[in-house]
Amino acid sequence: MDVDSNWATDWVRRSADAVAAHRADLTALDRAIGDGDHGENLHRGYQAALAALDGLPDDSTPADALMLVATTLISNVGGAAGPLYGTAFLKASGAAQGLDELGPADVVAILTAARDGIVLRGKAQHGEKTMVDAWTPAVDAAAAAAESGSDVRDVLEAAASAAEQGAADTEPLVARKGRASYLGERSAGHRDPGAESSALVLRAAAEAAADAAERRDT
């Protein structure tokens, strides 16, 4: 089974819910090694995205939905996360251009484009304790799953699990990008807030796909 623009909008809604539910946790992570606003920033952005979804025409494509998320996050999140998430969805939208249904390879392309967008903007490599550390394992796991013949649901499930693991793996790392890098060695021992929020967002993508699959099965 493939996914369509319903999946894309459901992804946004579930992301908004997950960020709202973990707003305080994300901010607490950011307080430890940053400036204590990550949960608030992302929450503000996703609430705006939720509101913007109402204006999305019924015949929109997944690319349209992703573009709307991109521009809404860019002009509502601010901070480092705003342009990074914004660029991620901008590039993801580009990768989805012209498609109404997205298969496993399309989803991998979307995730890859998103990750590449983050790297393009933020210049962080894997292992520098940023959101890239969630996205890169997610992209790799998604690609492997697609390669081995999984469907979209399992591809996104693999991506979400890998992102969660990637976020957890940031804990011992010393940050080299973003605000946490100012702490040097003192940044070790804390999870990166952007990696954690990325895992939430990718889990939301997997859940949206699982739900779409179930709805289609019944």
Place this chain on the structure above:
Amino acid sequence: MDVDSNWATDWVRRSADAVAAHRADLTALDRAIGDGDHGENLHRGYQAALAALDGLPDDSTPADALMLVATTLISNVGGAAGPLYGTAFLKASGAAQGLDELGPADVVAILTAARDGIVLRGKAQHGEKTMVDAWTPAVDAAAAAAESGSDVRDVLEAAASAAEQGAADTEPLVARKGRASYLGERSAGHRDPGAESSALVLRAAAEAAADAAERRDT
């Protein structure tokens, strides 16, 4: 037995010691209903007075010593207490003018002049929760003792005890003068710092007289 200028200088030294020993207590009292500086203010003044004593010529009279205390307190204490204590000693010095030895009536005159000086400057009546509430009972008790034939030592002992009682009696009062008056009813339940320091200073006077008597007796 009468007292002389040794008593006057010993009074200053003992006052300085007593204020130093109770500096923090006086400040704590002032923190409760004032601005938390009374102990510090008086300590600064009495330390300066101690230093000034070194420059006092050997042939000085009690009036000279009291005048030195007055000017030193005026130019070192500041706040409300500085001019009030300063005027007290200025007037006390005036009352001692021309005397080398002070008898019971002289001591009463000195205490009365001091109290009147405080009232002249501060315009506080008895019962308004100020240092006057220590000085007025002290003056009354000293006058009664002198009247009944007590010697200087007992006159000052009576003054000191009455001042201590007067300071304690300020506790339930509502302040109507000085900084504590801003608190209105909330000033009740706390002892007035200036009354407390006045009791210390008058106790020092009594101890100086007792010591002079003992030295003379042996």
Place this chain on the structure above:
Amino acid sequence: MKKLINAPEDVVAESMAGFAAAHADLVRVVPEPLYVVRRDAPVAGKVGLVSGGGSGHEPLHAGYVGFGMLDAAVPGAVFTSPTPDRILAATQAVDGGAGVLHIVKNYTGDVLNFETAADLAAANGIEVRSVVTDDDVAVKDSLYTAGRRGTGGTVLVERIAGAAAERGDDLAQVAAIAEGVNADARSMGVALTPCIVPHSGEPSFTLAEDEMEFGIGIHGEPGRETLPLEPADRVVDRLLDAILPDLPYERGDRVLLMANGMGGTPLSELYIVYRRAAERLAEEGIEVARSLVGDQITALEMQGCALTLLRLDDERIELWDAPVQTASLRWGR
């Protein structure tokens, strides 16, 4: 107690030494007896303005020494009025032959020490007039108290009387203008946290996380009452409810609105306070013709704010707008 100080007893002297070094173009600081005078004092033929009081209220008063405002400031120990010898020395240093105005905040200590200094100055042949500021409406009934305290209105008196002296008014005129400003100014303050006097090391009062101290002065004294902490707009309305009926300020009045920080409150919060105050005055039909937002008269690191209103007329506006050049208030030159 967390402070950027060395020994508590050196706080005032070292702070003034730093002030002298930073503002050598504006002032001279005489260390013994300690006072601050404008660089070109005495200004011949000009009425000299001297103010002073306990330290801990910075920028008041040293920050207002300079062209168009004070000629000298006399700092005492923290929260302790200065002694008469210092006040006398400052008075002598600024006497340009036209007499000296003492601007004294109404606290027993300030009043008594300035009184003594004025007597001594008179004995030295200097004509001195005194204006005692008492703009704080938190102190209710002066029959049963030492009278209202001098707070934010003092800054406005110093500025407007300073401008009058600068334009050449004589002592009686400058004193009358100062009296008039004091008479038409009212203030009220609130604290969210206490402050700590350096040599004491203990907070001046205690407040729970959800409490504020309402009707405070500037010496960390406890205030009129302890109330539950409320949103800023409500706090501002409470302050204005106390201030407005007191003069009263009425529909059609023009005023200067000052939102003063107590030392530890961010400027952004003062603008939130100012916003509601201006909005409320508009609702009341009172025109805010001039304003001042920031830390002017503080209580060390206390968090909180005070509002001051001054009724304006054309002359006061002209004097307010006239050039002033001090460390903390400067325009027109």
Place this chain on the structure above:
Amino acid sequence: MKKLINAPEDVVAESMAGFAAAHADLVRVVPEPLYVVRRDAPVAGKVGLVSGGGSGHEPLHAGYVGFGMLDAAVPGAVFTSPTPDRILAATQAVDGGAGVLHIVKNYTGDVLNFETAADLAAANGIEVRSVVTDDDVAVKDSLYTAGRRGTGGTVLVERIAGAAAERGDDLAQVAAIAEGVNADARSMGVALTPCIVPHSGEPSFTLAEDEMEFGIGIHGEPGRETLPLEPADRVVDRLLDAILPDLPYERGDRVLLMANGMGGTPLSELYIVYRRAAERLAEEGIEVARSLVGDQITALEMQGCALTLLRLDDERIELWDAPVQTASLRWGR
């Protein structure tokens, strides 16, 4: 959390509304998308200067909008860089045909959002140059970090580049002057207490009564290390030990010395800090030719201070002294 605010989400908008009301003679505040411009913007033929960043650092940046300094300031949420749409709108509002300089503090968020805005402005036909300030020596090795942070030096860049724009320099010249000031400025800060972001409600770090956080930034981030609290003079020496060798500042140099408060520290303590810093520079044979003491770039109600040094030459002194008229820095008019 004790703050004079209403709802946390309204802090920035209400504070800016108050700022607009208090300084209507100097600025206009556009509420949506939120930015502040000088009253007479755009000034035809003058290079426009735009800065911005997270709120919570007041008076930076809005307090520096006006003649001789910034043409616009773009406030983000508290400690959060503003979004590109706001920056773009401000850039368009100040473009007087001579191009616009973006002054950006080096934080990933600020850099990325300003970059996007500059791209959008260029697409709209506005010539934009950017200078990224990074004067904070607390961040050690930029190979392993996001690079040094922009802190106090930013204020000096805004003032001196602002004066250059006002005298008619073209965009390349103004940008070069701004780059030069940034290159010759170094800062270092220390905190005695954390600050609390309104929507978070929790202190940004914890410190014992006898500890200080050394090498802090301006966002309540923990600093380089936690050290035992020391007397002010020792703290100042530590700050200068980090700053002086970094450029290095050398015997015979003329400098501007800025003692900046972090928001919750009394002005009197800043002068104590300034005093030792000036004394130490004299010991090192470095001449303090200009100075600035007070809260310029803050972290809400944080207690602490930062020192900034800028190497001066005749041109920079001339530009520094030129007239400036903003809410928080004003002289010469």
